[in-house]
Amino acid sequence: MRLPHDPIRDNLHDLVRGLDGREKAIVMLYYADELQPEEVSAVMELPVTVITATLRSFRASAATILAPRLLAA
Numbered sequence: 001m002r003l004p005h006d007p008i009r010d011n012l013h014d015l016v017r018g019l020d021g022r023e024k025a026i027v028m029l030y031y032a033d034e035l036q037p038e039e040v041s042a043v044m045e046l047p048v049t050v051i052t053a054t055l056r057s058f059r060a061s062a063a064t065i066l067a068p069r070l071l072a073a
Helices: 007-017 021-032 037-044 048-072
Strands: none
Touching: 007 021, 007 048, 021 037, 021 048, 037 048
């Protein structure tokens, strides 16, 4: 099923698609699988600081995409 064109969703999709493999895995485990940073850390065998830094960077990038929608609300 193809969703109707939504520029915000499309931009977020492009943002996730542009992540490297490790970053994408962290973001997906956190947001899609709803794991806590400590759980993502254990699954990926990475320090929690790497997980939280990656999520913080992703949120900052996503915020620039979502800003127009938030300002319009």
